[in-house]
Amino acid sequence: MTSDMIAERPLPEITELTEPFWTAAKARRLEVQRCDDCGTYRFPPEYGCAACSSTAYTWTEVSGRAELYTWTAVHPPLLPYFAERAPWPLAVVQLEEGPRLTTNLTGVDLDEYEIGMALQADFEDLDDEITLVVFRRG
């Protein structure tokens, strides 16, 4: 079942909507959208606000302070890049501004994962174009 799968780590396709996020990450800033009308922070990126229906928003830098909301460790069968590194931990973190992000933690062993643990955004350069937002202990 591995024969047809991509060998490398999948990368984001950057679109007109999401480009500011990736540009900010490259510059080692975490930015999410904030509604111009009701002030709600949101992630993932959208054109309109689910809270007030406004389509006006501004990409806004956030503190990067977060806590671990949930996590798993995934086992094969997996895409080859992750299978070679399994069990592969996945994390969802909640920013202090509210939104949640899927991410990976750095510098935390699997047996140290604890829901609620304090985290801080960090940045991992994958190539010249893509920098991932990851989290370390806060």
Place this chain on the structure above:
Amino acid sequence: MTGFARDKTAIVGIGTTEYVKNIGRSELETSLEAIHQALDDAALTPAEVDALYKIETPGEDGNSELNVARNLGANNLRAWGGFGYGGGGACAPVVYAAMAVATGMASVAVAFRARNRGSGARPWSKTGARVRDTGAFEAPYGLVSPVQQLALVTRRYMHEYGATSEQFARVSVSQRSNASRNPRAFFRDPITVEDVLSSRMIADPLHLLDCSLETDGACAVVVTSADRARDLKQTPAYIAGASQGMGPRHYMMNGLLYKDDPFDMPSLYAARDVYAAAGMGPEDVDVALFYDVFSPMVLWQLEAYGFCQPGEAGAFVEEGKIDWPDGEIPVNTHGGSLSEAYVHGFNHVLEGVRQIRGTSTCQVEDASVALVAAAAVVPSSALLLRRQA
């Protein structure tokens, strides 16, 4: 929400192929086989079919309404459509079949689902080098598949409510016990909680035996008016209530984690409206067919459909309250997706009809109301079937 045409339509025929790992026929062929069988069951003919509704999934091989109509000889289609959102669409084709018949737009509607999932590749294995939409913020981190998404939600549920892996395992054990009596079931050998917990870990805390089967197969049902149903061959399963439900700011399975409250699930909205449509509550339901792609999802539906309070389903399951025949509310008497077959939950609709007819291999005594619910965590749908209108 009182606008649904309560009891104006009924399911009068059911049909299914066998459920196997590799069926060796296209999804068009298995769709036709299930539909012919459902029409025979109802004593209706293909020429009478004037509406077709299906669950659709990207990558199917040729079982569009267009192709099915032509090969079936249904030459006067007046209404048709396909419904996505995976297991959340399990009841949706029947909901729309009932709507088409109730409004008079059609007279004999077929709802069906075919999927060669056992022999085909897993959708996540086709992840490309570049991923878009919300996947752009997930796949680079390694999150690509439903079981991984559900594991994240399950871990949070355990944290908030104290649910345990043993409680999830009890769902698989209960349903396997039901499947042991069902000759259609793919897995029939009884299992224990220990078997589930010692099966290999797929995405912590979900083990292999917490996960549904992957099978090939097709199912179909025939819906017609209540008036006509009374003159047909089978005991009608009247459609007392039908609903779809989504709720605020939803995505697919991953989306729960981005919502303000991940347990504000689509099934809460489908439950509210299906009960209102039928004028019923959980106390009226004799048997529940819950979408069970992963065992924790059964707990969430027990809560959403009002059989217990939020966070209490783990203990409810542990106390044997979903077990057939003596539990408070027997669940998935056919074995469900965990043991009978994975047909995106459409096999649960057929089991609901069997319970109303009194022909299940785990028949609930005097069952007069069956609840069928689609996936809790994606845009969902539900049906309430009853014996007498």
